[in-house]
Amino acid sequence: MSSFSEKIKTFYARHSRVIKVLLYIAWAVLFAFLAYTVWKSRQQLLLYLVNANYSQFIIITIIYLIALFLAVLNWSVIMHAFDSAISLWMHAKIYLVSMVSRRLPGTIWYVGGRMLLYKHLGVPSINTASASGIEFIISFIADALLAAIFIPLGINLSKTLLIPLGIVVILGLYILQPTNLGKIMVRLKHPLAQPVRTGQVFGWLFLRIALVLTGGLMIFFTIRIFTPIGFDLLLFVLGARALSGAAGMLTYLLPSSMGASDITLLAMLSSIVPTPLATVIALLVRIYTTLFELIIGFIFFIILNKSFPFSILKSAKEEDPEEKLNEEYSEERLQEYQIHS
Template sequence: MSFKSRNLLIVARRLMPSIHSIITDKNKLIFTVITIVFTFVILGYLIFSQWHILVTYNWKLRPIYLVVAFVIYSLILLFNTLTWTSIIRNFGSKKDFGIHFRSTTISALGKRLPGTFWYVIWRAQLYKEEFTGPVIAYASGVEMVITVIAAIIISSIFAIPLILKYQYSLWVIVLMLIICIVVLHPKILAWSFKKLKLNVDRIPYKFYLFWVGLYLIIWLLVGLLLFLFGNFFSDIPINDLPYFIGSTALTGVISRLLLFSPSTFGFGEISLSLLLSNILPSSFAVVIAISNRIFIISYELIWALISTLSTKSELQSQN
């Protein structure tokens, strides 16, 4: 091989990672654009197919429901914080509840960013004095598995007719439940801790049951939250509340199937719109689904601001 050819080969090898990164980023961008277009097409169709119902609907904008919804969201945030606090303390954290609360409020916003694991990176920054990134990532993974198990249980109670409506959905959900239970098995966790070189003691089963119990409450409250958003716009019978709970939990289960997808933009809105269309006009269902995201992000911003300001106030008082 000539000197010139050898130099070209060296340059090519150095450029390969950059070229691969560019191609990968380009593919992610294309996938994201396709997802966005698909979302607008589906939601647009659901709206305009029943546009006449939307413009003649009996709208009753009642702010009191948004106030109650904020209280419910605050309870959800509290239970989220309690769960995460218990999980991370089992991994050895000694930080006080305030840090864990801030972690929950900030990571809630991080989940809204494109990509799957931004919120894990944010958490890692908050706990960098105590843990390495892999520990936070693994603890967040345990939290994710607990979330899915609780969502499957709630779906099995409130959304079983929806699950049985589709041929393979029941088997998919059963398979997900089995995988989640296996992942949380003490021997599997111990093996994982050893492989990742994490110095974490064995976590007793009672904590897993406690975490699942907390997330069962969370999923019930999430369904109630969506129901309140719907009632902000118009009267929805209380008899439909179980359906709202089942729909939110089922959407939560299905969305985890796309966990490693480059983009999940609009998936929750499409899923909720299609599910709610079984009991509501499709155009109204889309309004509720989109408003659900907007209102929740607003609540997340409020609590993230409160958490940040309180932390800043504590630091100033210490100085």
């Protein structure tokens, strides 16, 4: 076990109660920030909410839950390829707790939160980081592919502007080719728990594409809260959702996303609805998705806390046998690969 891991475990063991209180305070701050966002934008929202069709919220909630299920399933099957010893249900719980941290500036909170939770289960941090990287690539490919397909159907777009999207798709698929993926993990000295098949990679991509499409549907019905747009604009809205997702991915590793996803969505929607309304729609989507994530994440935070209480973390002096076994298994897999290659 590295000295860095020992220091972290010692710190958590000594300050477990304080950390638990801080975690609950963090949840309270996130809820307060959401309330502040709503209050600050109340004039814009109230102007349009007066004559809104609230029945659309029922459809939106159902679609959101479907999208969330697809997101959870996508992460669970990807992470299962990196560590098959942990149940899909545990993968799901960790995803639902850590997803809220995406709203914080920077990627470190999102990926780091996952790494910390999986580390407690004996999963090497490199495995969690690699799975998160695969999830990122899959997401980028799905967003770029759908944007390239749907946006030209809604507006006149120069074909040359589609070239960057095509490059992203080709490069991403090359990295995700099972042989290349296996070599990358071997170079990182943590071979995959089991060989990845081409069918698995396409399965991950299919789930992500389905997730992006449901997200686009959710935005479409959000627009219909305020104005009864026809289904002839659905394909364009799906493309707008995909392009805004790709824009958000471009700022994934920056300290702040700078609202790239929201700004892109706003710009795209402004071509079919008035700009003030497009602003309200982008804002409303951000508000209710954050609210859903906070509520569901907090519920599963409590559930996960019962699975392995955050206040009962191992001290640095106690070697984690599961983690040691995992590391030995990785070395074994590496030696096997080198013998057969």
